[in-house]
Amino acid sequence: MRRDVFQAIADPIRRDIIELLAEKTLTVNSIAEKFEISRPAISKHLKILKECGLINYKKEGRERFCFIQPKNLIPAFIWIEKYRELWEDKLDSFDSYLNKLQSKTNQNE
Amino acid sequence: MRRDVFQAIADPIRRDIIELLAEKTLTVNSIAEKFEISRPAISKHLKILKECGLINYKKEGRERFCFIQPKNLIPAFIWIEKYRELWEDKLDSFDSYLNKLQSKTNQNE
DNA sequence: TATTTGCGTAACCGAATGATTACGCTTATA
DNA sequence: TATAAGCGTAATCATTCGGTTACGCAAATA
Incomplete structure (x- = not known):
């Protein structure tokens, strides 16, 4: 359980x-x-x-x-909070997926 | 479902x-x-x-x-965020329960 | 063209979930 | 003291969950 x-x-x-x-x-x-x-x-x-x-x-x-x-809600809060930056930077949607993919490709591989 | x-x-x-x-x-x-x-x-x-x-x-x-x-994590974030004030004000634990109960009693009833 | 790769999905299964009713135990009240 | 109120919990049940294996299909590859 x-x-x-x-x-x-x-x-x-x-x-x-x-x-x-x-x-x-x-x-x-x-x-x-x-x-x-x-x-x-x-x-x-x-x-x-x-x-x-x-x-x-x-x-x-x-x-x-x-x-x-x-207080014991804090762990859940912290977990979600990690992604705040992501959604605030609008790293969302298909467009941003493309941007992300491209920049990753250029930088890493 | x-x-x-x-x-x-x-x-x-x-x-x-x-x-x-x-x-x-x-x-x-x-x-x-x-x-x-x-x-x-x-x-x-x-x-x-x-x-x-x-x-x-x-x-x-x-x-x-x-x-x-x-972005779609935001609703969950908002829900938890509502209680941030509560845990930051230390309105937690048995002591604070007592404080809360007393102040409620004094003010409201 | 035959085969492999990447994946979705159906069928199935045991365990967990969320609800109910029935019951019993304390504590307050008539 | 008999009864009612406030609650926990056991037994039960249908449904959902999270996993598996088996299969099939489209796209890449030999």
Whole structure:
């Protein structure tokens, strides 16, 4: 069972949960109310987010408050950030492919 | 079949392919040589990357050159970027959860 | 022209994913 | 103390995922 940040944020519901928790700490039930799926399904998503270190719990009585741990998004951020230069330099599209190919060819081979 | 950037970069092999193509345009076979899995498996990953707009092909003879389209990483970048402020403000960990909870309580309710 | 190369794709398979229902355990409340 | 509320988890299921092998086709080459 792979369990990393990339896999955690691959699911749209889990991304939505993160968005919710970024605003406010919420109990499991109050999260579940915002989605169409069942509460146990939400519990599972929360478990995955917890295992990936993106959220944590704080128990208060019979309630479980979930809060975000945004720091653990950093690895994913760093990975994507590497390519920022590429897209900002417009090294994209077919034209740039040609440019790139030509310059590579001229320089390297 | 969900097919978006987040799902595309969820797989470590696909991330590695993107890393390779960020440096250099490569044929399908030359990509496959860098991994332990079979060429058809690589073809499938490439197909997914293509469907998500992260790469494209250019046919030359019987070879198929793959090149990156980094622009389509931007939506994922933007999504994560939203939380940068959160982790930079150290609104993380149990302590900050408590701070947040208290300030929320004082201000809102 | 016969063969090799580069590749896509179909068929198949086991494992993972995401959902459900059913149940049980704590904790709060009537 | 009986009941309700808040939650986790087990069992189950259909679907998706990621891999394989087998095959076929177009383009290059002998």
